[in-house]
Amino acid sequence: MPVISTNLAANAAVSYLNINSQQETSALSKLSSGSRITSASDDAAGLAISTRISSDVTVLQQAATNASQATAILQTADGGASNISDILARMESLASESSSGTTVQSSRAYINSEFSQLISEIDSIASGTRYSGQSLLDGTSSFASGVSVMVGSSGSDTITITLSDLTSSSLGVSSLSVSTQSSAVSALDALSSAVDTVSNARAQIGAQESRFNFASSSISTQTQNLQAANSAIKDVDIASEQATLSSAEVKTQAAVSAETAANQMPQYLLKLLG
Template sequence: MPVVINTNFAATTAANNLAASNDSLQKSLNRLSSGSKIVTPADDAGGLAVSMKLSAAAKRSGAAAINIGNTVSMLQTQDGVLKVTGDVLQRMSELSTLYQDPTKNSTDKSNYDAEFVQLQKQLASLSTEKFNGTALFGSTEIVVPVSEDGKGTVTLTAKNLSSTDATVGLGALADSAGAGSLSSIGTVDAITQALQNVATMRANNGAEQSRLGFAGDVLTTNKANLEAANSRIIDVDVAEESTQLARWNVLVQSGTAMLSQANQSAQTALKLLQ
Protein backbone atom coordinates (compact mmCIF):
# COMPACT_ATOMS: atom_id res chain seq x y z
CA MET A 1 0.00 0.00 0.00
CA PRO A 2 1.50 3.37 -0.99
CA VAL A 3 2.30 5.96 1.65
CA VAL A 4 0.42 9.20 0.82
CA ILE A 5 -0.30 12.50 2.54
CA ASN A 6 -3.30 14.09 0.74
CA THR A 7 -5.68 11.15 1.19
CA ASN A 8 -6.06 9.23 4.47
CA PHE A 9 -8.38 6.38 3.46
CA ALA A 10 -8.14 4.65 6.82
CA ALA A 11 -9.17 7.80 8.69
CA THR A 12 -12.08 8.39 6.31
CA THR A 13 -13.34 4.83 6.76
CA ALA A 14 -12.96 5.06 10.54
CA ALA A 15 -14.84 8.38 10.56
CA ASN A 16 -17.69 6.91 8.51
CA ASN A 17 -17.94 3.89 10.81
CA LEU A 18 -17.86 6.15 13.86
CA ALA A 19 -20.65 8.34 12.43
CA ALA A 20 -22.82 5.28 11.72
CA SER A 21 -22.21 3.82 15.18
CA ASN A 22 -22.94 7.15 16.84
CA ASP A 23 -26.18 7.50 14.86
CA SER A 24 -27.29 4.01 15.97
CA LEU A 25 -26.32 4.85 19.55
CA GLN A 26 -28.50 7.96 19.47
CA LYS A 27 -31.42 5.94 18.11
CA SER A 28 -31.08 3.41 20.93
CA LEU A 29 -30.97 6.21 23.48
CA ASN A 30 -34.09 7.80 21.97
CA ARG A 31 -35.97 4.48 21.94
CA LEU A 32 -35.11 3.65 25.53
CA SER A 33 -35.88 7.16 26.77
CA SER A 34 -39.25 7.28 24.95
CA GLY A 35 -40.21 3.62 25.37
CA SER A 36 -41.13 3.49 21.68
CA LYS A 37 -39.47 1.69 18.79
CA ILE A 38 -40.84 4.31 16.38
CA VAL A 39 -39.46 7.68 17.44
CA THR A 40 -39.69 9.23 13.99
CA PRO A 41 -41.72 8.12 10.93
CA ALA A 42 -38.46 7.14 9.22
CA ASP A 43 -37.92 4.39 11.81
CA ASP A 44 -40.91 2.37 10.48
CA ALA A 45 -43.26 4.30 8.20
CA GLY A 46 -45.62 1.37 7.59
CA GLY A 47 -45.67 0.34 11.25
CA LEU A 48 -46.46 3.90 12.31
CA ALA A 49 -49.47 4.00 9.97
CA VAL A 50 -50.82 0.71 11.33
CA SER A 51 -50.13 1.81 14.91
CA MET A 52 -52.12 5.02 14.48
CA LYS A 53 -55.14 3.06 13.21
CA LEU A 54 -54.94 0.48 15.99
CA SER A 55 -54.56 3.19 18.63
CA ALA A 56 -57.60 5.06 17.29
CA ALA A 57 -59.66 1.86 17.23
CA ALA A 58 -58.69 1.09 20.82
CA LYS A 59 -59.72 4.57 21.95
CA ARG A 60 -63.05 4.27 20.12
CA SER A 61 -63.64 0.90 21.79
CA GLY A 62 -63.07 2.50 25.18
CA ALA A 63 -65.42 5.37 24.36
CA ALA A 64 -68.11 2.95 23.12
CA ALA A 65 -67.78 0.95 26.36
CA ILE A 66 -68.31 4.16 28.34
CA ASN A 67 -71.43 4.94 26.29
CA ILE A 68 -72.77 1.45 26.97
CA GLY A 69 -72.12 1.90 30.69
CA ASN A 70 -74.06 5.17 30.65
CA THR A 71 -76.92 3.50 28.79
CA VAL A 72 -77.03 0.69 31.35
CA SER A 73 -77.21 3.32 34.10
CA MET A 74 -80.17 4.88 32.29
CA LEU A 75 -81.87 1.49 32.02
CA GLN A 76 -81.28 0.85 35.71
CA THR A 77 -82.88 4.20 36.50
CA GLN A 78 -85.75 3.37 34.18
CA ASP A 79 -86.27 0.03 35.89
CA GLY A 80 -86.30 1.76 39.27
CA VAL A 81 -89.14 3.99 38.07
CA LEU A 82 -90.99 0.99 36.64
CA LYS A 83 -90.66 -0.83 39.95
CA VAL A 84 -92.24 2.11 41.75
CA THR A 85 -94.92 2.24 39.05
CA GLY A 86 -95.71 -1.40 39.75
CA ASP A 87 -95.96 -0.69 43.47
CA VAL A 88 -98.38 2.17 42.78
CA LEU A 89 -100.51 -0.03 40.54
CA GLN A 90 -100.61 -2.75 43.18
CA ARG A 91 -101.89 -0.24 45.71
CA MET A 92 -104.48 0.97 43.20
CA SER A 93 -105.56 -2.62 42.66
CA GLU A 94 -105.89 -3.05 46.40
CA LEU A 95 -107.96 0.14 46.66
CA SER A 96 -110.21 -1.06 43.86
CA THR A 97 -110.93 -4.26 45.76
CA LEU A 98 -111.54 -2.42 49.03
CA TYR A 99 -113.86 -0.04 47.23
CA GLN A 100 -116.14 -2.93 46.34
CA ASP A 101 -116.73 -3.83 49.99
CA PRO A 102 -120.55 -3.67 50.45
CA THR A 103 -120.09 -2.68 54.10
CA LYS A 104 -118.46 0.63 53.16
CA ASN A 105 -120.60 3.74 53.13
CA SER A 106 -120.25 6.61 50.67
CA THR A 107 -117.85 8.51 52.93
CA ASP A 108 -115.56 5.50 53.18
CA LYS A 109 -115.57 5.13 49.41
CA SER A 110 -114.80 8.82 48.98
CA ASN A 111 -111.74 8.36 51.17
CA TYR A 112 -110.55 5.49 48.96
CA ASP A 113 -111.21 7.65 45.93
CA ALA A 114 -109.07 10.46 47.36
CA GLU A 115 -106.02 8.21 47.56
CA PHE A 116 -106.80 6.70 44.16
CA VAL A 117 -106.87 10.14 42.53
CA GLN A 118 -103.49 11.02 44.08
CA LEU A 119 -102.03 7.78 42.79
CA GLN A 120 -103.29 8.60 39.30
CA LYS A 121 -101.39 11.87 39.48
CA GLN A 122 -98.31 10.04 40.69
CA LEU A 123 -98.47 7.66 37.74
CA ALA A 124 -98.64 10.63 35.39
CA SER A 125 -95.63 12.15 37.15
CA LEU A 126 -93.62 8.93 36.86
CA SER A 127 -94.21 8.79 33.12
CA THR A 128 -92.31 12.09 32.71
CA GLU A 129 -89.14 11.03 34.57
CA LYS A 130 -85.82 11.85 32.91
CA PHE A 131 -82.18 10.74 33.06
CA ASN A 132 -79.65 13.52 32.49
CA GLY A 133 -82.33 15.44 30.63
CA THR A 134 -83.30 12.46 28.46
CA ALA A 135 -86.86 11.15 28.79
CA LEU A 136 -86.98 7.63 30.23
CA PHE A 137 -90.34 6.88 28.63
CA GLY A 138 -91.79 7.69 25.23
CA SER A 139 -92.84 6.29 21.89
CA THR A 140 -89.41 6.48 20.23
CA GLU A 141 -86.89 3.64 20.23
CA ILE A 142 -83.30 4.37 21.29
CA VAL A 143 -80.42 3.06 19.16
CA VAL A 144 -77.16 2.40 21.04
CA PRO A 145 -73.88 1.85 19.11
CA VAL A 146 -72.05 -1.15 20.59
CA SER A 147 -69.00 -1.43 18.32
CA GLU A 148 -65.95 0.77 17.81
CA ASP A 149 -66.89 1.47 14.18
CA GLY A 150 -70.46 2.40 15.15
CA LYS A 151 -71.98 -0.18 12.80
CA GLY A 152 -73.09 -2.62 15.50
CA THR A 153 -76.12 -1.33 17.39
CA VAL A 154 -78.66 -2.38 20.01
CA THR A 155 -82.19 -0.98 19.77
CA LEU A 156 -83.95 -0.29 23.05
CA THR A 157 -87.70 -0.80 22.86
CA ALA A 158 -89.94 2.21 23.37
CA LYS A 159 -91.62 2.20 26.76
CA ASN A 160 -94.51 4.63 26.77
CA LEU A 161 -96.18 4.84 30.18
CA SER A 162 -98.35 7.74 29.13
CA SER A 163 -99.90 5.95 26.14
CA THR A 164 -103.70 6.03 26.21
CA ASP A 165 -103.69 2.58 24.61
CA ALA A 166 -104.41 0.35 27.59
CA THR A 167 -102.54 -2.55 25.97
CA VAL A 168 -99.32 -0.50 25.69
CA GLY A 169 -99.16 2.00 28.55
CA LEU A 170 -101.20 2.78 31.61
CA GLY A 171 -104.28 3.70 29.64
CA ALA A 172 -106.65 5.98 31.55
CA LEU A 173 -105.00 5.26 34.91
CA ALA A 174 -102.24 7.86 34.56
CA ASP A 175 -103.99 11.20 34.80
CA SER A 176 -102.17 14.35 35.89
CA ALA A 177 -105.53 15.95 36.67
CA GLY A 178 -106.75 12.97 38.68
CA ALA A 179 -110.05 13.04 36.84
CA GLY A 180 -110.71 9.33 37.17
CA SER A 181 -112.22 7.56 40.15
CA LEU A 182 -112.68 4.05 41.43
CA SER A 183 -116.27 4.08 40.28
CA SER A 184 -115.28 5.06 36.73
CA ILE A 185 -112.64 2.32 36.55
CA GLY A 186 -115.37 -0.18 37.40
CA THR A 187 -113.31 -3.35 37.72
CA VAL A 188 -109.68 -4.28 38.35
CA ASP A 189 -109.25 -5.32 34.70
CA ALA A 190 -107.72 -1.98 33.67
CA ILE A 191 -105.28 -2.09 36.58
CA THR A 192 -104.39 -5.71 35.85
CA GLN A 193 -103.67 -4.83 32.22
CA ALA A 194 -101.52 -1.88 33.33
CA LEU A 195 -99.57 -4.17 35.66
CA GLN A 196 -99.01 -6.58 32.78
CA ASN A 197 -97.71 -3.72 30.63
CA VAL A 198 -95.28 -2.61 33.32
CA ALA A 199 -94.13 -6.21 33.87
CA THR A 200 -93.43 -6.53 30.14
CA MET A 201 -91.50 -3.26 30.15
CA ARG A 202 -89.36 -4.47 33.06
CA ALA A 203 -88.72 -7.76 31.29
CA ASN A 204 -87.58 -5.91 28.16
CA ASN A 205 -85.48 -3.61 30.31
CA GLY A 206 -83.73 -6.56 31.93
CA ALA A 207 -83.11 -8.24 28.58
CA GLU A 208 -81.61 -5.04 27.19
CA GLN A 209 -79.35 -4.62 30.22
CA SER A 210 -78.15 -8.20 29.79
CA ARG A 211 -77.35 -7.73 26.11
CA LEU A 212 -75.56 -4.43 26.69
CA GLY A 213 -73.52 -6.07 29.43
CA PHE A 214 -72.22 -8.68 26.98
CA ALA A 215 -71.63 -6.01 24.34
CA GLY A 216 -69.56 -4.08 26.87
CA ASP A 217 -67.53 -7.22 27.64
CA VAL A 218 -66.72 -7.63 23.94
CA LEU A 219 -65.56 -4.02 23.66
CA THR A 220 -63.37 -4.35 26.75
CA THR A 221 -61.75 -7.51 25.34
CA ASN A 222 -61.29 -5.95 21.91
CA LYS A 223 -59.72 -2.85 23.41
CA ALA A 224 -57.18 -4.95 25.31
CA ASN A 225 -56.33 -6.95 22.17
CA LEU A 226 -55.97 -3.80 20.06
CA GLU A 227 -53.64 -2.27 22.63
CA ALA A 228 -51.58 -5.47 22.72
CA ALA A 229 -51.32 -5.50 18.91
CA ASN A 230 -50.29 -1.85 18.90
CA SER A 231 -47.73 -2.52 21.61
CA ARG A 232 -46.02 -5.17 19.50
CA ILE A 233 -45.58 -2.59 16.74
CA ILE A 234 -44.58 0.53 18.63
CA ASP A 235 -43.29 -0.38 22.11
CA VAL A 236 -39.57 -0.99 22.52
CA ASP A 237 -38.25 -4.27 23.93
CA VAL A 238 -36.10 -2.83 26.72
CA ALA A 239 -34.02 -6.00 27.15
CA GLU A 240 -33.17 -6.21 23.44
CA GLU A 241 -32.59 -2.50 23.02
CA SER A 242 -30.36 -2.36 26.10
CA THR A 243 -28.16 -4.99 24.46
CA GLN A 244 -28.01 -2.90 21.29
CA LEU A 245 -27.18 0.18 23.34
CA ALA A 246 -24.20 -1.59 24.90
CA ARG A 247 -23.05 -2.72 21.46
CA TRP A 248 -23.23 0.72 19.89
CA ASN A 249 -21.62 2.30 22.92
CA VAL A 250 -18.61 0.00 22.58
CA LEU A 251 -18.40 0.62 18.82
CA VAL A 252 -18.49 4.39 19.32
CA GLN A 253 -15.67 4.22 21.84
CA SER A 254 -13.57 1.85 19.70
CA GLY A 255 -14.34 3.87 16.56
CA THR A 256 -13.15 7.03 18.28
CA ALA A 257 -9.93 5.30 19.30
CA MET A 258 -9.34 3.90 15.81
CA LEU A 259 -10.00 7.27 14.17
CA SER A 260 -7.34 8.75 16.41
CA GLN A 261 -4.91 6.02 15.33
CA ALA A 262 -5.77 6.51 11.65
CA ASN A 263 -5.14 10.24 11.90
CA GLN A 264 -1.69 9.55 13.32
CA SER A 265 -0.78 7.07 10.54
CA ALA A 266 -0.02 9.93 8.10
CA GLN A 267 2.89 10.93 10.29
CA THR A 268 4.73 7.91 8.88
CA ALA A 269 5.29 9.91 5.70
CA LEU A 270 7.10 12.64 7.69
CA LYS A 271 9.63 10.14 8.97
CA LEU A 272 10.52 9.27 5.39
CA LEU A 273 11.27 12.93 4.71
CA GLN A 274 13.63 13.37 7.65
Protein backbone atom coordinates in the same frame (compact mmCIF):
# COMPACT_ATOMS: atom_id res chain seq x y z
CA MET B 1 0.13 3.07 -0.27
CA PRO B 2 1.01 5.64 2.38
CA VAL B 3 -0.01 9.23 1.39
CA ILE B 4 -0.38 12.55 3.24
CA SER B 5 -2.69 14.49 0.90
CA THR B 6 -5.69 12.21 1.49
CA ASN B 7 -6.19 10.49 4.83
CA LEU B 8 -8.19 7.45 3.71
CA ALA B 9 -7.94 5.80 7.12
CA ALA B 10 -9.43 8.86 8.82
CA ASN B 11 -12.25 9.00 6.27
CA ALA B 12 -13.09 5.35 6.88
CA ALA B 13 -12.99 5.85 10.63
CA VAL B 14 -15.35 8.87 10.38
CA SER B 15 -17.74 6.89 8.18
CA TYR B 16 -17.98 4.07 10.70
CA LEU B 17 -18.17 6.57 13.57
CA ASN B 18 -21.24 8.12 11.97
CA ILE B 19 -22.87 4.71 11.46
CA ASN B 20 -22.17 3.61 15.03
CA SER B 21 -23.28 6.94 16.44
CA GLN B 22 -26.55 6.69 14.52
CA GLN B 23 -27.15 3.18 15.88
CA GLU B 24 -26.43 4.41 19.40
CA THR B 25 -28.80 7.37 19.00
CA SER B 26 -31.54 5.12 17.62
CA ALA B 27 -31.17 2.65 20.48
CA LEU B 28 -31.26 5.45 23.07
CA SER B 29 -34.35 6.91 21.43
CA LYS B 30 -36.19 3.58 21.51
CA LEU B 31 -35.19 2.85 25.10
CA SER B 32 -36.18 6.29 26.35
CA SER B 33 -39.53 6.29 24.49
CA GLY B 34 -40.34 2.66 25.18
CA SER B 35 -41.36 2.30 21.55
CA ARG B 36 -39.73 0.14 18.90
CA ILE B 37 -41.00 2.52 16.20
CA THR B 38 -39.81 6.08 16.80
CA SER B 39 -40.03 7.06 13.13
CA ALA B 40 -41.78 5.71 10.05
CA SER B 41 -38.46 4.43 8.68
CA ASP B 42 -38.10 2.01 11.62
CA ASP B 43 -41.10 -0.07 10.45
CA ALA B 44 -43.48 1.59 7.99
CA ALA B 45 -45.95 -1.32 7.87
CA GLY B 46 -45.84 -1.80 11.63
CA LEU B 47 -46.47 1.90 12.19
CA ALA B 48 -49.54 1.82 9.93
CA ILE B 49 -50.96 -1.23 11.72
CA SER B 50 -50.19 0.20 15.15
CA THR B 51 -51.86 3.50 14.29
CA ARG B 52 -55.00 1.68 13.15
CA ILE B 53 -55.07 -0.41 16.31
CA SER B 54 -54.54 2.64 18.52
CA SER B 55 -57.45 4.34 16.77
CA ASP B 56 -59.69 1.30 17.32
CA VAL B 57 -58.73 1.18 20.99
CA THR B 58 -59.63 4.84 21.42
CA VAL B 59 -63.02 4.29 19.77
CA LEU B 60 -63.65 1.18 21.89
CA GLN B 61 -62.84 3.07 25.06
CA GLN B 62 -65.49 5.62 24.11
CA ALA B 63 -67.86 2.77 23.23
CA ALA B 64 -67.37 1.43 26.75
CA THR B 65 -68.40 4.82 28.10
CA ASN B 66 -71.42 4.83 25.78
CA ALA B 67 -72.50 1.41 27.03
CA SER B 68 -72.05 2.51 30.63
CA GLN B 69 -74.22 5.58 30.04
CA ALA B 70 -76.86 3.48 28.30
CA THR B 71 -76.94 1.11 31.26
CA ALA B 72 -77.39 4.08 33.60
CA ILE B 73 -80.30 5.33 31.47
CA LEU B 74 -81.98 1.93 31.56
CA GLN B 75 -81.45 1.59 35.31
CA THR B 76 -82.99 5.03 35.82
CA ALA B 77 -85.98 4.10 33.64
CA ASP B 78 -86.42 0.79 35.45
CA GLY B 79 -86.39 2.58 38.79
CA GLY B 80 -89.23 4.83 37.64
CA ALA B 81 -91.15 1.90 36.15
CA SER B 82 -90.74 -0.01 39.40
CA ASN B 83 -92.31 2.87 41.33
CA ILE B 84 -95.21 2.99 38.87
CA SER B 85 -95.68 -0.75 39.30
CA ASP B 86 -95.87 -0.28 43.08
CA ILE B 87 -98.44 2.47 42.64
CA LEU B 88 -100.59 0.26 40.42
CA ALA B 89 -100.43 -2.48 43.04
CA ARG B 90 -101.66 0.01 45.64
CA MET B 91 -104.41 1.16 43.28
CA GLU B 92 -105.50 -2.44 42.79
CA SER B 93 -105.69 -2.82 46.55
CA LEU B 94 -107.83 0.31 46.82
CA ALA B 95 -110.10 -0.84 43.97
CA SER B 96 -110.52 -4.21 45.64
CA GLU B 97 -111.40 -2.52 48.90
CA SER B 98 -113.94 -0.23 47.22
CA SER B 99 -115.48 -3.09 45.23
CA SER B 100 -116.29 -5.00 48.40
CA GLY B 101 -119.88 -4.85 49.59
CA THR B 102 -118.61 -4.44 53.15
CA THR B 103 -117.27 -0.96 52.36
CA VAL B 104 -119.71 1.84 53.09
CA GLN B 105 -120.24 4.57 50.50
CA SER B 106 -118.77 7.30 52.69
CA SER B 107 -115.51 5.36 52.91
CA ARG B 108 -115.34 5.06 49.14
CA ALA B 109 -114.98 8.82 48.88
CA TYR B 110 -111.77 8.68 50.93
CA ILE B 111 -110.55 5.67 48.99
CA ASN B 112 -111.22 7.42 45.69
CA SER B 113 -109.36 10.51 46.89
CA GLU B 114 -106.17 8.49 47.40
CA PHE B 115 -106.85 6.62 44.15
CA SER B 116 -106.99 9.90 42.19
CA GLN B 117 -103.79 11.16 43.79
CA LEU B 118 -102.01 7.98 42.78
CA ILE B 119 -103.09 8.45 39.16
CA SER B 120 -101.51 11.91 39.24
CA GLU B 121 -98.38 10.46 40.82
CA ILE B 122 -98.00 7.99 37.94
CA ASP B 123 -97.79 10.91 35.52
CA SER B 124 -95.46 12.76 37.87
CA ILE B 125 -93.07 9.80 37.95
CA ALA B 126 -93.33 9.23 34.20
CA SER B 127 -92.32 12.82 33.45
CA GLY B 128 -89.97 13.19 36.41
CA THR B 129 -87.85 10.14 35.61
CA ARG B 130 -85.16 12.00 33.67
CA TYR B 131 -81.67 11.54 32.32
CA SER B 132 -79.75 14.58 31.08
CA GLY B 133 -82.96 16.58 31.14
CA GLN B 134 -84.97 14.10 29.06
CA SER B 135 -88.08 12.46 30.51
CA LEU B 136 -87.74 8.74 29.94
CA LEU B 137 -91.22 7.34 30.56
CA ASP B 138 -93.74 9.88 29.27
CA GLY B 139 -93.28 9.29 25.54
CA THR B 140 -91.89 12.78 24.85
CA SER B 141 -88.20 11.97 24.47
CA SER B 142 -86.34 10.42 21.55
CA PHE B 143 -86.14 7.18 23.54
CA ALA B 144 -89.81 6.53 22.75
CA SER B 145 -88.94 5.94 19.08
CA GLY B 146 -85.52 4.42 19.74
CA VAL B 147 -82.00 5.80 20.24
CA SER B 148 -78.96 4.06 18.72
CA VAL B 149 -75.91 3.69 20.97
CA MET B 150 -72.45 3.03 19.53
CA VAL B 151 -70.90 -0.01 21.20
CA GLY B 152 -68.03 -0.85 18.85
CA SER B 153 -65.42 0.47 16.44
CA SER B 154 -67.73 0.38 13.41
CA GLY B 155 -70.75 2.50 12.58
CA SER B 156 -72.85 -0.65 12.41
CA ASP B 157 -71.98 -1.67 15.98
CA THR B 158 -75.05 -0.21 17.66
CA ILE B 159 -77.73 -1.16 20.16
CA THR B 160 -81.06 0.66 20.19
CA ILE B 161 -82.64 1.83 23.43
CA THR B 162 -86.44 1.96 23.31
CA LEU B 163 -88.51 3.01 26.32
CA SER B 164 -92.27 2.66 26.68
CA ASP B 165 -94.76 5.41 27.50
CA LEU B 166 -95.95 4.70 31.03
CA THR B 167 -98.21 7.69 31.63
CA SER B 168 -101.64 7.08 33.13
CA SER B 169 -103.36 7.71 29.80
CA SER B 170 -101.07 5.25 28.02
CA LEU B 171 -101.74 2.67 30.71
CA GLY B 172 -105.47 3.25 30.45
CA VAL B 173 -105.96 4.32 34.07
CA SER B 174 -106.25 8.09 33.77
CA SER B 175 -110.07 8.13 33.92
CA LEU B 176 -110.57 5.34 36.42
CA SER B 177 -112.54 5.88 39.60
CA VAL B 178 -113.41 3.80 42.63
CA SER B 179 -116.08 6.14 43.96
CA THR B 180 -118.72 3.44 43.48
CA GLN B 181 -118.73 -0.31 43.80
CA SER B 182 -119.37 -0.86 40.09
CA SER B 183 -116.64 1.56 38.97
CA ALA B 184 -114.21 -0.13 41.35
CA VAL B 185 -115.00 -3.52 39.83
CA SER B 186 -114.36 -2.12 36.34
CA ALA B 187 -111.14 -0.49 37.55
CA LEU B 188 -109.74 -3.84 38.65
CA ASP B 189 -109.69 -5.19 35.10
CA ALA B 190 -108.06 -2.00 33.74
CA LEU B 191 -105.47 -2.03 36.52
CA SER B 192 -104.64 -5.66 35.86
CA SER B 193 -103.97 -4.80 32.22
CA ALA B 194 -101.87 -1.77 33.28
CA VAL B 195 -99.77 -3.94 35.58
CA ASP B 196 -99.09 -6.33 32.68
CA THR B 197 -98.08 -3.37 30.48
CA VAL B 198 -95.62 -2.06 33.05
CA SER B 199 -94.25 -5.56 33.64
CA ASN B 200 -93.65 -5.99 29.90
CA ALA B 201 -91.96 -2.59 29.76
CA ARG B 202 -89.67 -3.53 32.63
CA ALA B 203 -88.90 -6.86 30.96
CA GLN B 204 -87.84 -4.99 27.80
CA ILE B 205 -85.72 -2.62 29.85
CA GLY B 206 -84.07 -5.57 31.60
CA ALA B 207 -83.39 -7.32 28.31
CA GLN B 208 -81.75 -4.22 26.88
CA GLU B 209 -79.71 -3.72 30.03
CA SER B 210 -78.54 -7.33 29.86
CA ARG B 211 -77.42 -6.81 26.27
CA PHE B 212 -75.45 -3.70 27.20
CA ASN B 213 -73.77 -5.61 30.03
CA PHE B 214 -72.61 -8.29 27.59
CA ALA B 215 -71.55 -5.58 25.13
CA SER B 216 -69.47 -3.92 27.84
CA SER B 217 -67.78 -7.23 28.60
CA SER B 218 -67.06 -7.78 24.90
CA ILE B 219 -65.66 -4.27 24.53
CA SER B 220 -63.36 -4.84 27.48
CA THR B 221 -62.07 -8.09 25.97
CA GLN B 222 -61.55 -6.51 22.54
CA THR B 223 -59.71 -3.54 24.05
CA GLN B 224 -57.42 -5.81 26.07
CA ASN B 225 -56.59 -7.98 23.06
CA LEU B 226 -55.95 -5.02 20.77
CA GLN B 227 -53.67 -3.39 23.34
CA ALA B 228 -51.72 -6.65 23.60
CA ALA B 229 -51.41 -6.83 19.81
CA ASN B 230 -50.31 -3.21 19.64
CA SER B 231 -47.72 -3.85 22.32
CA ALA B 232 -46.27 -6.75 20.31
CA ILE B 233 -45.94 -4.48 17.27
CA LYS B 234 -44.82 -1.21 18.82
CA ASP B 235 -43.26 -1.71 22.24
CA VAL B 236 -39.49 -2.03 22.40
CA ASP B 237 -37.76 -5.20 23.58
CA ILE B 238 -35.69 -3.68 26.39
CA ALA B 239 -33.16 -6.52 26.63
CA SER B 240 -32.55 -6.68 22.89
CA GLU B 241 -32.30 -2.91 22.47
CA GLN B 242 -29.98 -2.60 25.47
CA ALA B 243 -27.68 -5.15 23.83
CA THR B 244 -27.77 -3.11 20.61
CA LEU B 245 -26.94 0.06 22.57
CA SER B 246 -24.01 -1.58 24.35
CA SER B 247 -22.64 -2.86 21.06
CA ALA B 248 -23.05 0.55 19.41
CA GLU B 249 -21.32 2.28 22.33
CA VAL B 250 -18.31 -0.04 22.05
CA LYS B 251 -18.14 0.46 18.27
CA THR B 252 -18.41 4.22 18.68
CA GLN B 253 -15.57 4.27 21.18
CA ALA B 254 -13.51 2.08 18.85
CA ALA B 255 -14.24 4.38 15.90
CA VAL B 256 -13.18 7.43 17.95
CA SER B 257 -9.90 5.69 18.85
CA ALA B 258 -9.39 4.69 15.21
CA GLU B 259 -10.07 8.27 14.09
CA THR B 260 -7.47 9.54 16.56
CA ALA B 261 -4.90 7.03 15.31
CA ALA B 262 -5.71 7.79 11.67
CA ASN B 263 -5.17 11.52 12.22
CA GLN B 264 -1.68 10.80 13.54
CA MET B 265 -0.62 8.72 10.48
CA PRO B 266 0.38 11.74 8.24
CA GLN B 267 2.67 13.01 10.99
CA TYR B 268 4.45 9.66 11.07
CA LEU B 269 4.90 9.79 7.28
CA LEU B 270 6.40 13.30 7.47
CA LYS B 271 9.23 11.88 9.56
CA LEU B 272 10.28 9.86 6.51
CA LEU B 273 10.97 13.14 4.69
CA GLY B 274 13.35 14.18 7.39
